[in-house]
Amino acid sequence: xxxxxxxxxxxxxxxxxxxxxxxxxxxxxxxxxxxxxxxxxxxxxxxxxxxxxxxxxxxxxxxxxxxxxxxxxxxxxxxxxxxxxxxxxxxxxxxxxxxxxxxxxxxxxxxxxxxxxxxxxxxxxxxxxxxxxxxxxxxxxxxxxxxxxxxxxxxxxxxxxxxxxxxxxxxxxxxxxxxxxxxxxxxxxxxxxxxxxxxxxxxxxxxxxxxxxxxxxxxxxxxxxxxxxxxxxxxxxxxxxxxxxxxxxxxxxxxxxxxxxxxxxxxxxxxxxxxxxxxxxxxxxxxxxxxxxxxxxxxxxxxxxxxxxxxxxxxxxxxxxxxxxxxxxxxxxxxxxxxxxxxxxxxxxxxxxxxxxxxxxxxxxxxxxxxxxxxxxxxxxxxxxxxxxxxxxxxxxxxxxxxxxxxxxxxxxxxxxxxxxxxxxxxxxxxxxxxxxxxxxxxxxxxxxxxxxxx
Amino acid sequence: xxxxxxxxxxxxxxxxxxxxxxxxxxxxxxxxxxxxxxxxxxxxxxxxxxxxxxxxxxxxxxxxxxxxxxxxxxxxxxxxxxxxxxxxxxxxxxxxxxxxxxxxxxxxxxxxxxxxxxxxxxxxxxxxxxxxxxxxxxxxxxxxxxxxxxxxxxxxxxxxxxxxxxxxxxxxxxxxxxxxxxxxxxxxxxxxxxxxxxxxxxxxxxxxxxxxxxxxxxxxxxxxxxxxxxxxxxxxxxxxxxxxxxxxxxxxxxxxxxxxxxxxxxxxxxxxxxxxxxxxxxxxxxxxxxxxxxxxxxxxxxxxxxxxxxxxxxxxxxxxxxxxxxxxxxxxxxxxxxxxxxxxxxxxxxxxxxxxxxxxxxxxxxxxxxxxxxxxxxxxxxxxxxxxxxxxxxxxxx
Ligand SMILES: [Cu+2]
Numbered sequence: 096x097x098x099x100x101x102x103x104x105x106x107x108x109x110x111x112x113x114x115x116x117x118x119x120x121x122x123x124x125x126x127x128x129x130x131x132x133x134x135x136x137x138x139x140x141x142x143x144x145x146x147x148x149x150x151x152x153x154x155x156x157x158x159x160x161x162x163x164x165x166x167x168x169x170x171x172x173x174x175x176x177x178x179x180x181x182x183x184x185x186x187x188x189x190x191x192x193x194x195x196x197x198x199x200x201x202x203x204x205x206x207x208x209x210x211x212x213x214x215x216x217x218x219x220x221x222x223x224x225x226x227x228x229x230x231x232x233x234x235x236x237x238x239x240x241x242x243x244x245x246x247x248x249x250x251x252x253x254x255x256x257x258x259x260x261x262x263x264x265x266x267x268x269x270x271x272x273x274x275x276x277x278x279x280x281x282x283x284x285x286x287x288x289x290x291x292x293x294x295x296x297x298x299x300x301x302x303x304x305x306x307x308x309x310x311x312x313x314x315x316x317x318x319x320x321x322x323x324x325x326x327x328x329x330x331x332x333x334x335x336x337x338x339x340x341x342x343x344x345x346x347x348x349x350x351x352x353x354x355x356x357x358x359x360x361x362x363x364x365x366x367x368x369x370x371x372x373x374x375x376x377x378x379x380x381x382x383x384x385x386x387x388x389x390x391x392x393x394x395x396x397x398x399x400x401x402x403x404x405x406x407x408x409x410x411x412x413x414x415x416x417x418x419x420x421x422x423x424x425x426x427x428x429x430x431x432x433x434x435x436x437x438x439x440x441x442x443x444x445x446x447x448x449x450x451x452x453x454x455x456x457x458x459x460x461x462x463x464x465x466x467x468x469x470x471x472x473x474x475x476x477x478x479x480x481x482x483x484x485x486x487x488x489x490x491x492x493x494x495x496x497x498x499x500x501x502x503x504x505x506x507x508x509x510x511x512x513x514x515x516x517x518x519x520x521x522x523x524x525x526x527x528x529x530x531x532x533x534x535x536x537x538x539x540x541x542x543x544x545x546x547x548x549x550x
Numbered sequence: 551x552x553x554x555x556x557x558x559x560x561x562x563x564x565x566x567x568x569x570x571x572x573x574x575x576x577x578x579x580x581x582x583x584x585x586x587x588x589x590x591x592x593x594x595x596x597x598x599x600x601x602x603x604x605x606x607x608x609x610x611x612x613x614x615x616x617x618x619x620x621x622x623x624x625x626x627x628x629x630x631x632x633x634x635x636x637x638x639x640x641x642x643x644x645x646x647x648x649x650x651x652x653x654x655x656x657x658x659x660x661x662x663x664x665x666x667x668x669x670x671x672x673x674x675x676x677x678x679x680x681x682x683x684x685x686x687x688x689x690x691x692x693x694x695x696x697x698x699x700x701x702x703x704x705x706x707x708x709x710x711x712x713x714x715x716x717x718x719x720x721x722x723x724x725x726x727x728x729x730x731x732x733x734x735x736x737x738x739x740x741x742x743x744x745x746x747x748x749x750x751x752x753x754x755x756x757x758x759x760x761x762x763x764x765x766x767x768x769x770x771x772x773x774x775x776x777x778x779x780x781x782x783x784x785x786x787x788x789x790x791x792x793x794x795x796x797x798x799x800x801x802x803x804x805x806x807x808x809x810x811x812x813x814x815x816x817x818x819x820x821x822x823x824x825x826x827x828x829x830x831x832x833x834x835x836x837x838x839x840x841x842x843x844x845x846x847x848x849x850x851x852x853x854x855x856x857x858x859x860x861x862x863x864x865x866x867x868x869x870x871x872x873x874x875x876x877x878x879x880x881x882x883x884x885x886x887x888x889x890x891x892x893x894x895x896x897x898x899x900x901x902x903x904x905x906x907x908x909x910x911x912x913x914x915x916x917x918x919x920x921x922x923x924x925x926x927x928x929x930x931x932x933x934x935x936x937x938x939x940x941x942x943x944x945x946x947x948x
Contacts, residue, residue, distance in 0.1 A: 288778055289776075289778065290777070291774075291775050291776060291777045291780075292774065292775055293774065294774060294853075405843075405846075405847055407846070407933065407936075408843045408846060408847060408936075411839060411843070411936055411937060411939075411940035412940070413940075413943070413944070424655055424656075426656075427655075429652075429654060429655055430652070431650075431652055431655070432652045432653075433626065433631070433652030433653030433654045433655055434652070434653060434654045434655075435654055438654070444631060444652065445631075446631060446649060446650030446676070447631075447633065447649055447650065447676040448649075448650070452631065452650055452652050485922065485926065486850065486851070486925065486926060486929035486930075487926070487929055487930055487933060488846075488929075488933075511777065514777070515777055522843070522847075
């Protein structure tokens with residue numbers, strides 16, 4: 096598993112572990128929250144059937160909301176949607192995920208642009224803690240279905256972020272360009288190779304557009320995807336979606352390292368928001384080498400892999416073997432070469448048998464930047480459980496998400512190594528879903544997501 | 551098998567086992583050990599005896615403990631890799647040890663100690679005599695069983711299993727020759743009839759065979775396990791050709807001949823290497839567990855024999871291999887944990903009985919003939935057995 100659910104381990108300590116500063120959204124009182132979700136009503140003005148018809152035609156969504164957008168509530172549950180880069184990448188990882196990949200069902204370029212504009216408006220509203228549409232969940236005409244599904248009405252913004260990316264199939268299908276995007280597919284947006292042991296299910300793989308919704312409240316994340324899907328009906332259809340709980344990595348030094356379903360700390364060595372120079376080097380995409388791919392400058396590439404863990408078998412494995420496979424202690428998360436969680440692993444230290452304390456086939460060694468040409472990635476995975484498999488085993492594991500500058504250098508070689516050599520991957524993991532998406536830079540006020548692509 | 555495609559990987563894993571085997575004791579903190587958590591409840595301290603190893607000192611929080619299971623929590627506060635030993639009174643015989651503790655790391659050493667005088671030692675840098683101190687175990691009424699006899703039973707079990715591996719390997723070599731000849735000659739009917747039965751000899755000894763990391767992928771790789779550019783040889787290559795999916799393009803006679811030759815050669819190499827393989831009790835115990843894991847992961851799900859659907863043959867063979875290992879260790883296990891031995895007996899029988907209901911002629915029903923309920927039932931019995939089986943190694947070796 097690429098980049099591994101379990102971090103390599105060379106994070107400088109800094110103030111790494113100040114638990115106290117883990118961001119937790121303040122709870123405001125119910126009235127305020129409700130008002131914020133409904134705050135558009137007065138501003139939208141027109142109201143009534145006209146507005147509903149406008150939205151339905153996809154004309155009003157963006158402009159009306161952009162015009163109406165109140166400054167985000169002074170509330171630390173809100174993460175601003177607009178910016179140079181999309182939120183949800185270096186944003187301190189929220190607790191919950193709902194990710195959905197969509198197939199675009201129209202072949203009309205204008206309709207696609209319209210969809211992206213409508214999504215932009217809705218995304219801005221929902222991340223600010225407001226309802227979608229001009230009349231929201233309860234303030235529209237009595238005889239029309241509400242514009243917002245309403246299940247987030249009494250909740251605050253929940254630090255919702257919506258991060259949108261484009262799959263290769265948006266650019267071309269059957270070798271034919273779509274939506275007039277010939278020449279716009281970035282070279283880095285490759286077709287991932289088959290990795291040994293892959294058991295990818297088509298219904299969990301690919302997609303034209305991906306939306307990553309992260310929030311501290313699962314209902315907020317689900318609400319967001321549900322409403323985007325609804326807005327997309329007729330133009331886009333959900334291809335697959337995935338719920339995640341329990342972030343399995345930290346993207347900020349203010350966060351404690353979480354644990355994956357194997358019970359090990361995950362993401363110790365992850366890139367953090369504070370590592371700005373490293374982010375430039377490993378996460379943020381450049382302008383590429385052709386004019387057609389310049390729209391990606393400041394964006395990133397999102398790798399998603401659904402990694403089923405054979406947790407029942409793992410649970411029957413001795414602690415010695417578990418720690419040996421990972422290369423870290425289970426309790427503290429220290430590398431087996433010694434020290435504490437954030438001590439750099441020493442791959443050279445040997446035991447009295449002449450073998451390195453951190454095994455040659457251990458996950459930490461194979462995933463470590465030192466063993467991968469110095470390459471690093473920003474991981475943002477989540478644990479998942481999708482019920483059971485009918486054989487009494489949890490269908491559970493890691494929904495691996497990583498953001499990288501270029502998957503050709505920053506994902507494929509490492510995943511190939513892992514798939515071939517990592518005993519953990521060979522015996523305890525199975526990749527069942529996969530996706531690679533080009534995540535454009537952020538949206539400025541008045542713009543829309545992916546605007547540069549259509550310029 | 552899952553995707554064991556890396557020579558380096560398996561060899562290292564094998565080496566790790568060998569190291570464990572070299573010490574008489576498996577220094578693990580295992581919940582399955584009876585009462586180790588409170589080993590010291592009646593002693594000078596509560597909970598584990600704390601040992602702090604620095605570059606110059608070896609601090610042991612208690613010098614006296616009651617007999618029974620003892621836990622030493624050994625913390626390395628020094629700058630070098632350290633080890634901790636419990637030695638017999640003569641200071642020579644090693645009763646238990648924990649090795650390779652990196653700086654800053656704590657490892658538990660669990661042992662069963664009869665009353666008597668002992669010596670403890672930390673060995674920072676893993677060299678020299680170490681920093682020693684006297685240690686006394688007082689009779690608590692819980693006497694640990696003596697072990698010369700136990701070791702003999704273990705040794706006998708290992709010897710028997712070694713002979714079993716040799717026998718299965720020889721049958722595998724003979725069967726493979728026959729299969730390969732039929733397959734190369736284009737006698738598909740005969741090759742198909744030999745396919746599953748011959749593979750059983752392989753599946754019975756799979757953990758041993760897999761310890762040769764370079765041979766395993768050559769002989770047993772599934773198509774999904776291949777890496778780009780890797781040449782596909784072995785049983786499953788022939789399987790796909792003999793049980794072709796729709797739209798499959800058959801191999802040429804020359805290609806079939808090459809696959810056959812390679813299969814025979816690789817199996818011969820396996821046999822040669824198996825002759826010098828050294829087994830040990832923990833390899834038997836862990837091997838038995840791994841075989842059940844294989845069943846749970848690949849056979850009960852029908853992923854192993856994706857074209858021939860002969861998964862139940864492999865299933866039976868994996869269970870055979872696990873059961874033989876267990877039975878060879880059973881006399882030793884009965885001394886240490888009779889209840890576990892009984893439990894395993896019962897669960898092997900239950901699984902075997904269920905498997906038998908799917909027997910057809912000399913073989914079994916095809917996997918795709920099983921109903922969902924039947925697969926669930928098999929899976930439940932595999933899990934029921936797998937859980938106690940994972941305790942076998944520690945119970946016998948500790
Ligand atoms: Cu990993």
